[in-house]
Amino acid sequence: MTNALSTEASRAHSLTLSQQATLAPMRDIAAGMGIDEELVEPYGRGAAKIDLATVEQLSARPRAKYVVVTAITPTPLGEGKTTTVIGLGQGLNRTGRSATIAIRQPSMGPTLGIKGGGAGGGRSQVVPMERLNLHLTGDIHAVTAAHNQLAAQIDNHLFRGSRSGLAPDRVTWRRALDVNDRALRTIVAGLGARTDGPTRQSGFDITAASEVMATLALTTSLQDLRERLGRIVVGYTRDGEPVTAERIGAAGAMTVLLREAIKPNLMQTMENTPALVHCGPFGNIATGNSSVVADLIGIHTGEFLVTEAGFAADMGAERFFNIKCRVSGLIPDAAVVVATVRALKAHSGRHRVIAGRPLPQGLLEENPDDVRAGADNLRAQLAIIRHHGVTPVVAINAFPNDHASEVAAIREIAAEEGVRCAASTHFADGGRGAEELAEAVAEAVTEPATSSFRLLYPDEAPLREKIDLIAREIYGADGVDFSATAAADIDGFQSAGYGRLPICVAKTHLSLSSDPALKGAPRGWRLPVREVRLSAGAGFVYPICGTMQTMPGLGSAPAAESIDIDSDGNTVGLF
Amino acid sequence: MTNALSTEASRAHSLTLSQQATLAPMRDIAAGMGIDEELVEPYGRGAAKIDLATVEQLSARPRAKYVVVTAITPTPLGEGKTTTVIGLGQGLNRTGRSATIAIRQPSMGPTLGIKGGGAGGGRSQVVPMERLNLHLTGDIHAVTAAHNQLAAQIDNHLFRGSRSGLAPDRVTWRRALDVNDRALRTIVAGLGARTDGPTRQSGFDITAASEVMATLALTTSLQDLRERLGRIVVGYTRDGEPVTAERIGAAGAMTVLLREAIKPNLMQTMENTPALVHCGPFGNIATGNSSVVADLIGIHTGEFLVTEAGFAADMGAERFFNIKCRVSGLIPDAAVVVATVRALKAHSGRHRVIAGRPLPQGLLEENPDDVRAGADNLRAQLAIIRHHGVTPVVAINAFPNDHASEVAAIREIAAEEGVRCAASTHFADGGRGAEELAEAVAEAVTEPATSSFRLLYPDEAPLREKIDLIAREIYGADGVDFSATAAADIDGFQSAGYGRLPICVAKTHLSLSSDPALKGAPRGWRLPVREVRLSAGAGFVYPICGTMQTMPGLGSAPAAESIDIDSDGNTVGLF
Structure with a gap:
């Protein structure tokens, strides 16, 4: 930076x-x-x-x-x-x-x-x-395209009767754009005529926060990428069964969109x-x-x-x-x-x-x-x-x-x-x-x-234990407080076969603790886990500890206002 | 095709x-x-x-x-x-x-x-x-980025007090993505907390329909592009004064985004x-x-x-x-x-x-x-x-x-x-x-x-006359019926100094007439103009004759579902 x-x-x-x-x-x-x-x-x-x-x-x-x-x-x-x-x-x-x-x-x-x-x-x-x-x-744009192609196919899948049983109110896949745009954080899409639907609340994350980006960063080959994209969970049925990008029929096209x-x-x-x-x-x-x-x-x-x-x-x-x-x-x-x-x-x-x-x-x-x-x-x-x-x-x-x-x-x-x-x-x-x-x-x-070199935990350690290890041995916490939601999330992922995945704790980067105000090396605190999410394509589980902003906004004087070309056509104001 | x-x-x-x-x-x-x-x-x-x-x-x-x-x-x-x-x-x-x-x-x-x-x-x-x-x-993606950068700056401009006087309910600039996604045709954005606003109804067009794309296609140099982007009208004040991308402070950054x-x-x-x-x-x-x-x-x-x-x-x-x-x-x-x-x-x-x-x-x-x-x-x-x-x-x-x-x-x-x-x-x-x-x-x-070779009309012909000429001499219509809105639009553009622009009639491509069902060379019909819009960056005025879909949807069996890689990593199913 x-x-x-x-x-x-x-x-x-x-x-x-x-x-x-x-x-x-x-x-x-x-x-x-x-x-x-x-x-x-x-x-x-x-x-x-x-x-x-x-x-x-x-x-x-x-x-x-x-x-x-x-x-x-x-x-x-x-x-x-x-x-x-x-x-x-x-x-x-x-x-x-x-x-x-x-x-x-x-x-x-x-x-x-x-x-x-x-x-x-x-x-x-x-x-x-x-x-x-x-x-x-154009790589980030390709990630945006693959991400939003899946989103469009999900809504089309719902529009045409949701043969997978995917529940409209249990879709977790949002849309993505590489722009700082706070107005896109929460939207209701699908307004207008019936043929402009389905109507659902959703939103956009910045493309860097897309699971497709995380997946591309962790893949080892084109075939591996194809498999990972297919594993992405886009939401759940009424019974809580995960629905994947494979089931939506989007993983092949997403792979082709990412082949460069x-x-x-x-x-x-x-x-x-x-x-x-x-x-x-x-x-x-x-x-x-x-x-x-x-x-x-x-x-x-x-x-x-x-x-x-x-x-x-x-x-x-x-x-x-x-x-x-x-x-x-x-x-x-x-x-x-x-x-x-x-x-x-x-x-x-x-x-x-x-x-x-x-x-x-x-x-x-x-x-x-x-x-x-x-x-x-x-x-x-x-x-x-x-x-x-x-x-x-x-x-x-x-x-x-x-x-x-x-x-x-x-x-x-x-x-x-x-x-x-x-x-x-x-x-x-x-x-x-x-x-x-x-x-x-x-x-x-x-x-x-x-x-x-040694890993902090083996694949086979239960998710809860992995999170506890990171909190104590890396962050210096006294322990972890799982909310009821988080506990249920973990049990669900564990029983659905995602228990072997590593952990990517979503917490503030401004402190060793989960409180951005605490500087130095805070002691005597516990890590609160509000909920736990799955990134099945990238291959990790991420506990949410605090408020994570996944779509930045623009300030009162955005850098963009100073960026321009000069009379010779050179770029100025870009840092 | x-x-x-x-x-x-x-x-x-x-x-x-x-x-x-x-x-x-x-x-x-x-x-x-x-x-x-x-x-x-x-x-x-x-x-x-x-x-x-x-x-x-x-x-x-x-x-x-x-x-x-x-x-x-x-x-x-x-x-x-x-x-x-x-x-x-x-x-x-x-x-x-x-x-x-x-x-x-x-x-x-x-x-x-x-x-x-x-x-x-x-x-x-x-x-x-x-x-x-x-x-x-990556050109289309660059157009998407420039288009949405302007959109983000517009909402940020509104969020921070709209010093230009741009009225939130008179913003005409939408957002753009290169995807067939009917659910994005009409959205309400800016929901959630106050800091996630402003709340406005808007929507996405496919990037091919972006004025930035039209502008890029008609520009003659990087400096000309810079000027055209600055002229883009993004909406109006309560008094009906046009507010441009230049006023929003986005035209320079948009140009830099488009320099490749x-x-x-x-x-x-x-x-x-x-x-x-x-x-x-x-x-x-x-x-x-x-x-x-x-x-x-x-x-x-x-x-x-x-x-x-x-x-x-x-x-x-x-x-x-x-x-x-x-x-x-x-x-x-x-x-x-x-x-x-x-x-x-x-x-x-x-x-x-x-x-x-x-x-x-x-x-x-x-x-x-x-x-x-x-x-x-x-x-x-x-x-x-x-x-x-x-x-x-x-x-x-x-x-x-x-x-x-x-x-x-x-x-x-x-x-x-x-x-x-x-x-x-x-x-x-x-x-x-x-x-x-x-x-x-x-x-x-x-x-x-x-x-x-001769142009159909000179720059200085009034907008109304240009539209009438196209309707009669190109489409074979008996004349043009302007709605009250369309007439007011034309008067507004004419008095705001856009009268010298050429005309790009937005009508169905499936007929010489404005009725897609009429084949051959229809006679005995009049061109109905519902409203007239301005593409000041691209440099044309476009009368709307009929319903123009600017964001396609996906069919019941989208091509994407058949696109994939084979076991050798080759693309299959793309036509």
């Missing part, structure tokens, strides 16, 4: 740097990864699609070290996780190692909303950023480091990780594959380990935990940071004690990594105005934890600024401990 | 032929058109985008003969207009002339609905048909004839023609540019002449009017043809009198062409079971009208089957009469 600490001026500078970057031909980028030219389809300027046959073709090549980048609990300041992935990739290449990075495709709604895009920033960007942030090769989208996109960083860009499932209700197929390709394209897991380690990395790696079979060698001086100070609870408002003065003053007071969050995230048998590395994403004593405080905390730590100025300096981090990561992956 | 006369077996055969076609490299296709390699961006297998700088780059090259393909009034039998465009292009190339074709991008909703795609059929197809029919390079989509797509036919595929505006409420920019490029790429106008000459060709050519400044040299034996027999009114039902026996029996009885429709369409000073050519799209006496009857009718006529078997035989047609067209464009 664009670093929220950067000012308007530095954001505009990022766009300029991006537009000045010298792109290498995609065939050269692919050749450097050992991918046959015939498996690379150029897709407009600076982007290509990689055929899935590449997975098989590269399988005999050596396996790269697999490094996941995660972070401390996000603050409104932005920790710069994507820039760190990009910077680290560039740093590894600068220090004589070959690295590929894997990132998510940014959702267009937020890019045109308030947040900015997902291309990184400064001298650590994936380019061309206009293409990365808008449409790219399943191929990972190849782009490059400003320093020509290969970047696989693929899928962007929501981080709250889905995995928040880029695709399995991108990593299955990237793992054989060099010495390092650096991949990103959304939000903090309790969210993205836990899912990376227990859902994504469970599917891919890939074993991570190290995990980078990104922290910033200001974010740790914010985790002290002593400064109130509000998105879009000027920073409180106290946060800007030199005060290493505040850093230490916020360190519990960092310690908890490191513990989560080690709980999975993976070697952590702390990356201090350094900013020009950081005080040396505060950076030193983070180094001391890492040293106390026995964890390698490096400061990185990749935003300002590109790969050159990430050399210390690259060396730390290169050391970390050589540790024998990296071979001890 | 896929020829509706073809059986399931021949449709499956079309898919097989398409998948067996040998594609030439896109750079070779482009080189043959004289386009610099640097202006060609490959976009996946068998498709490329052409940079708009090509218009300028080619401007010194000779101008091709400009041939538009139109038809008699459509019947449920399908006349094979797209296959004729493709076949004629191939036929011209086979007979030693260089030709480029220009067609619309098919709308995905109907492709997955009932109609099938728009790739042509048999041995006259644009390939790869899966790419043409699904997503292609404005570039025409280059594909090829099965015989490697270059095919420009670009835009697909609805034929009823918009122009039903492919883009101006595609033709501005195609006109300098060889000896012939064959372009298609949707529906019959009273619809697509009239708009081609009076809207598209008015914008592009290009002058057509000939117009091919496609007819079939069966369709003319259907126009006799003696046979009742219902889509999806077996053909009536009488239609299949040899009866040249029926052909002559239906000839008035053909004569009327030829008259429309000549009214614009363009030389018509009758193309008989011949089928294996046509009786010779019936084909001869069409030739006699054409001879009576003094019009060249050729039978073409391009569906079965490809370009070889279109050689007679190619020769007839090549002769027609050499006529001195081809230089006498």
Whole structure:
């Protein structure tokens, strides 16, 4: 994500740097990864699609070290996780190692909303950023199309008598669009004449929140995708029997609609480091990780594959380990935990940071004690990594105005934890600024401990037990409170044969707890599970803990209002 | 469109032929058109985008003969207009002339609905048909995104106090999706909490019916597109003042969202004839023609540019002449009017043809009198062409079971009208089957009469007069009946400065009249105009004559239910 600490001026500078970057031909980028030219389809300027046959073709090549980048609990300041992935990739290449990075495709709604895009920033960007942030090769749109094709077939199925017995008031499948549009959150559709029906209350989620997106991100092949799409549960009969997309007759067409989208996109960083860009499932209700197929390709394209897991380690990395790696079979060698001086100070609870408002003065003053007071969050995230048998590395994403004593405080905390730590100025300096981090990561992956990767729970553990384990051992809760609805949901899924699925807890990303106001590492709380939902296509069960917004709105001054072309036809105002 | 006369077996055969076609490299296709390699961006297998700088780059090259393909009034039998465009292009190339074709991008909703795609059929197809029919390079999705970005900003504008004065109940801008989904025709959005609002009744149109699509199809450059998008009227204030997309602050972002989509797509036919595929505006409420920019490029790429106008000459060709050519400044040299034996027999009114039902026996029996009885429709369409000073050519799209006496009857009718006529078997035989047609067209464009192209009306004619002219001189009506609403609409547009715009009459395509049941060339009727709408971005005013469905539904057995992948991952069931 664009670093929220950067000012308007530095954001505009990022766009300029991006537009000045010298792109290498995609065939050269692919050749450097050992991918046959015939498996690379150029897709407009600076982007290509990689055929899935590449997975098989590269399988005999050596396996790269697999490094996941995660972070401390996000603050409104932005920790710069994507820039760190990009910077680290560039740093590894600068220090004589070959690295590929894997990132998510940014959702267009937020890019045109308030947040900015997902291309990184400064001298650590994936380019061309206009293409990365808008449409790219159309994968998100293909997900939208497949999602809404199923929705249309569901309503047509109801309209024509519902031969499956699907009950109109028990349809759980909504519609999807990649736009920030609060007015679409809840709608009544099918108004008008009888032939314009059926009339039902429903709504739209942003496409990143679509189960189709989550499914595409976790699939391993086109045939696997076909099967997963068929398993999607769209609703229930009056008797509570699940009705699938297979039964609606939509899974085949959905697969055909996704046959280009399943191929990972190849782009490059400003320093020509290969970047696989693929899928962007929501981080709250889905995995928040880029695709399995991108990593299955990237793992054989060099010495390092650096991949990103959304939000903090309790969210993205836990899912990376227990859902994504469970599917891919890939074993991570190290995990980078990104922290910033200001974010740790914010985790002290002593400064109130509000998105879009000027920073409180106290946060800007030199005060290493505040850093230490916020360190519990960092310690908890490191513990989560080690709980999975993976070697952590702390990356201090350094900013020009950081005080040396505060950076030193983070180094001391890492040293106390026995964890390698490096400061990185990749935003300002590109790969050159990430050399210390690259060396730390290169050391970390050589540790024998990296071979001890373990999943948090086995497939066969009951759903309730899996949720309890995550709550206690990852979030630090005292236990879980299941509502009556949630308990019934779990019993239903367990008896319907979904008990072996892993868990993707839908909770706030703004706290280790389920209360976004609690900073640091909260103790003495219990995880409330309101209801439990099924993502049978993606292959996980997701307990709902708190209010999950699946369709963002636009702010009072949407980014879109500033985006335009100039008199030469260049894009301006896009970050 | 896929020829509706073809059986399931021949449709499956079309898919097989398409998948067996040998594609030439896109750079070779482009080189043959004289386009610099640097202006060609490959976009996946068998498709490329052409940079708009090509218009300028080619401007010194000779101008091709400009041939538009139109038809008699459509019947449920399908006349094979797209296959004729493709076949004629191939036929011209086979007979030693260089030709480029220009067609619309098919709308995905109907492709997955009932109609099938728009790739042509048999041995006259644009390939790869899966790419043409699904997503292609994402242009339709980009239109969807731009359309819905404006919609989201409109509701956000209302939510935040409507500083423009836009009245919530006078918003005319709806939302758009490329799917057949009747349940989205009329919705109430913005239900739920106050922050999920505003609550308004609205709905979705299929993206082909979006004003953004109509605008993209008529624009001449990126800067022109920016201005047109800004002019889009999204609704009115309480005082009836129009509120534009510019005022909402969305036009810049919409332009950036469309900056790839404005570039025409280059594909090829099965015989490697270059095919420009670009835009697909609805034929009823918009122009039903492919883009101006595609033709501005195609006109300098060889000896012939064959372009298609949707529906019959009273619809697509009239708009081609009076809207598209008015914008592009290009002058057509000939117009091919496609007819079939069966369709003319259907126009006799003696046979009742219902889509999806077996053909009536009488239609299949040899009866040249029926052909002559239906000839008035053909004569009327030829008259429309000549009214614009363009030389018509009758193309008989011949089928294996046509009786010779019936084909001869069409030739006699054409001879009576003094019009060249050729039978073409391009569906079965490809370009070889279109050689007679190619020769007839090549002769027609050499006529001195081809230089006498004239628009039906000047810009400065009042809107009411323009509508009256189209009704009388094109449709053969006795006059126009404006409702009170329509009269007020016209006065409003005239006084708001939209009086110089051309007219795009929204009426049924199934009759020369506004009554779809009237076949042949109806006389003694008046055109009822219920209301008049404005497409300020595209730049036309459209009177509504009858019920226009702008969001199709799915049938009882949608095509999507048969579309799938086979065990080798190949697409099956897509036509």
